[in-house]
Amino acid sequence: MIVAQLSDIHADGSDGRLDRLDRVLSWLRPMRPDAIIVSGDLAEMAHQASYRAIHDRLDATGSPFYVVPGNVDDHGDMRREFGHRFGWPAEGRALNCSAQVGSRLRVIGLDVTVAAGHHGDALPVLDWLAEELDAGGPPALIFQHQHPFLCGIEGKDRNMCRGHDELARVIEKARDPVVALTCGHVHRPMFTRFAGRPAVMCPSVTRANRLHLDGREPEIVDPPGLLLHHFDDERLVTHVVMVS
Numbered sequence: 001m002i003v004a005q006l007s008d009i010h011a012d013g014s015d016g017r018l019d020r021l022d023r024v025l026s027w028l029r030p031m032r033p034d035a036i037i038v039s040g041d042l043a044e045m046a047h048q049a050s051y052r053a054i055h056d057r058l059d060a061t062g063s064p065f066y067v068v069p070g071n072v073d074d075h076g077d078m079r080r081e082f083g084h085r086f087g088w089p090a091e092g093r094a095l096n097c098s099a100q101v102g103s104r105l106r107v108i109g110l111d112v113t114v115a116a117g118h119h120g121d122a123l124p125v126l127d128w129l130a131e132e133l134d135a136g137g138p139p140a141l142i143f144q145h146q147h148p149f150l151c152g153i154e155g156k157d158r159n160m161c162r163g164h165d166e167l168a169r170v171i172e173k174a175r176d177p178v179v180a181l182t183c184g185h186v187h188r189p190m191f192t193r194f195a196g197r198p199a200v201m202c203p204s205v206t207r208a209n210r211l212h213l214d215g216r217e218p219e220i221v222d223p224p225g226l227l228l229h230h231f232d233d234e235r236l237v238t239h240v241v242m243v244s
């Protein structure tokens with residue numbers, strides 16, 4: 001079973017951003033993923049038209065797909081474009097989603113965005129998540145926008161997902177297994193652990209951030225990329241793909 005993850009498309013009404021998405025989707029097409037998850041920041045400007053264009057492209061893959069908002073997304077326009085697919089209510093802030101992929105895996109999209117904030121906060125959606133993880137379903141892959149772990153890149157942890165300790169407790173106490181948590185937001189692939197599970201960040205479709213670590217940085221900016229989560233016999237292996 002293959003779950004592809006895209007993140008941080010940052011569509012803005014220009015062809016350039018969508019061209020990068022098209023390149024990533026061209027790479028992905030022959031893999032025929034069982035599901036696609038998009039971990040936020042789909043559009044940063046021209047939201048309505050950008051969501052329409054992204055929706056068309058995701059539909060054309062033929063794979064079921066699921067999205068959560070990021071800090072530059074517009075909740076109203078996102079709800080109008082995708083709400084009917086995910087049963088998002090007409091009122092309320094959180095645009096969460098949950099779906100079974102085949103019989104052995106579930107994807108749970110957690111909307112940790114905060115109105116007018118670049119950081120995230122898991123606290124408002126923890127009751128919903130706890131209920132989802134108490135439903136007796138198959139193992140879950142949680143995806144959200146902001147990272148709930150310290151990434152160590154200068155300036156990027158100011159805008160992480162707050163309420164991370166409480167989020168970790170919900171995952172640790174859950175009745176249903178959580179195989180991993182994955183996110184976007186910093187525009188770089190990375191791997192660590194959170195709540196005793198693998199925690200992953202997806203590379204961006206839009207321009208990557210340079211890797212600033214301990215006062216050092218490279219000169220070359222990375223190309224767009226995606227993740228492929230391969231789930232087989234209760235074993236998850238995540239592959240990073242950069243599309244030049």
Ligand SMILES: [Fe+2]
Nearest residue numbers: 041070071185
């Ligand atoms: Fe973001």
